[in-house]
Amino acid sequence: MLRTRIAVSxxxxxxxxxxxxxxxxxxxxxxVVAPAAAGGTGGGQAANGANNGQVGNAAPAxxxxxxxxxxxxxVGQVLTDQNGMTLYRFDxxxxxxxxxxxxxxxxxxxxxxxxxxxxxxxxxxxxxVGKVTRSDGTEQITxxxxxxxxxxxxxxxxxxxxxxxxxxWYAANAKGGKAGQAAAAGSExxxxxxxxxxxxxxxxxxxDQNGMTLYxxxxxxxxxxxxxNGDCAKTWPPVLSNGKVELQGIDSKLLGSIKxxxxxxQVTVGGWPVYTFSxxxxxxxxNGQGVNGTWFVIxxxxxxxxxxPATASGQQQQAPAGAGxxxxxxxxxxxx
Numbered sequence: 001m002l003r004t005r006i007a008v009s010x011x012x013x014x015x016x017x018x019x020x021x022x023x024x025x026x027x028x029x030x031x032v033v034a035p036a037a038a039g040g041t042g043g044g045q046a047a048n049g050a051n052n053g054q055v056g057n058a059a060p061a062x063x064x065x066x067x068x069x070x071x072x073x074x075v076g077q078v079l080t081d082q083n084g085m086t087l088y089r090f091d092x093x094x095x096x097x098x099x100x101x102x103x104x105x106x107x108x109x110x111x112x113x114x115x116x117x118x119x120x121x122x123x124x125x126x127x128x129v130g131k132v133t134r135s136d137g138t139e140q141i142t143x144x145x146x147x148x149x150x151x152x153x154x155x156x157x158x159x160x161x162x163x164x165x166x167x168x169w170y171a172a173n174a175k176g177g178k179a180g181q182a183a184a185a186g187s188e189x190x191x192x193x194x195x196x197x198x199x200x201x202x203x204x205x206x207x208d209q210n211g212m213t214l215y216x217x218x219x220x221x222x223x224x225x226x227x228x229n230g231d232c233a234k235t236w237p238p239v240l241s242n243g244k245v246e247l248q249g250i251d252s253k254l255l256g257s258i259k260x261x262x263x264x265x266q267v268t269v270g271g272w273p274v275y276t277f278s279x280x281x282x283x284x285x286x287n288g289q290g291v292n293g294t295w296f297v298i299x300x301x302x303x304x305x306x307x308x309p310a311t312a313s314g315q316q317q318q319a320p321a322g323a324g325x326x327x328x329x330x331x332x333x334x335x336x
Contacts, residue, residue: 023270023303065116067143069123069173075160075180078171079124079143084157087113087148089176091168091210092237092276094264095145098132101234102149110149110162110169115139124174144176166281167210192241192267194274196249196300199286203305205297206250206269208239211283214274216298222271229261236275236288236295238266254302270302 066082079087088110092101102110115131119141130142140147151162151169162169163180170178193209206214215236219227228236241257245267256268266273277288277295288295289305296304 023301023307064120065113065118065141066120066122067124067129067141067148068121072158072160072171072179075163075171076173078160078173078179079148080157081113081150082120085150086154086158086160086162087172088151088162088169089146089148089172089178091170093147094240095142095176097263098130098142098145098147099262100132100134100140100147101237102147103135109152111152112138112140113148113150115141128175142176143172143174146172146176148172167212167283192239192244193246193248194239194250194255194267194269195247199297200284202286202289202297204299204301205286205305206274206300207283208276209246212276212280213284213286213288214239214269214298215277215288215295216272216274216304218294218296218304220273223256223258223268225258226260226266226273228273228275235278237278238264239274239276241265241267250300269298272298272302272304274298 064082067087068080068082068084069077070080070084072078072080072086075086081087090100090102090110093099094101100112102112112134119129121129124143128143130145131139132142132147134140142148149169151159151165153159153161160171163171171180173179194206194214195208197205197207197211199205199213208214217226217228217236221227226238228238238260245255247255250269254270256271257265258268258273260266268274275295277285277291279285279287286297289297296306299305299307
């Protein structure tokens with residue numbers, strides 16, 4: 001097993017949680033913004049922007065590219081572009097290394113801020129600014145390693161309707177972290193928090209810092225490797241450790257990590273790499289339960305849902321109604 005370098009902060013583990021050995025089953029492979037003074041630091045609804053059409057926020061009229069820290073009502077100090085439009089970051093991207101995971105329809109709803117020459121800054125540390133090459137070969141501006149986007153439904157300077165959309169999109173601050181209440185809550189750039197929770201109709205589960213349900217993939221090899229890469233990882237984004245991992249109601253002994261094919265480090269619980277599901281659009285969703293007979297909600301004991309004898313009673317391992325869509329399995333080809 002790869003030696004983890006995750007620093008753990010444990011918040012009062014829930015009494016009675018089963019350890020790894022308790023798991024049974026087979027282990028298989030609206031005002032106009034005013035720029036903030038230089039040197040300053042630092043909602044929409046529905047789901048992931050991939051399902052939203054492009055309705056505004058056209059590309060800049062000039063070739064000038066500028067990052068400005070400005071005050072936006074109800075959010076605070078955020079990054080804006082040269083036209084005063086709020087800039088956002090996506091939790092399913094990575095900062096170390098920088099990588100954008102928003103393409104296709106997603107990029108229509110969340111247009112990437114592309115680099116068109118030198119980037120001018122106001123209130124931003126130039127050393128925090130960088131670029132990342134997108135899948136189409138264009139270069140996207142990053143701050144603190146996080147790729148920046150506009151939101152198509154923001155129609156004028158001062159709009160920040162993308163804040164909190166899908167539990168994954170947030171206005172960016174001067175260091176690439178999350179602006180507003182998201183930052184105040186301690187979920188700054190790279191922060192990961194795993195908590196024990198309950199899913200209606202299913203039972204005990206692990207959720208991330210945004211309240212999104214986490215899953216395990218039975219085709220993974222415990223403590224060693226993920227079998228979900230490429231298109232699979234777009235459907236089932238891995239939970240990556242870009243900083244400390246905070247736990248609540250989960251035994252710290254169950255926490256670990258593995259190295260993925262792209263060199264990033266994925267969080268494991270009970271040896272299982274953990275993932276979110278792109279078709280879960282809000283906290284409490286568990287549409288990935290039982291998909292393709294290989295994806296299951298993971299319990300706080302590090303087991304797939306229902307396999308821990310202490311909690312298995314009355315739980316069924318099948319997909320909830322309405323979750324019949326088949327998705328990429330990530331191993332042995334793609335199924336739909």
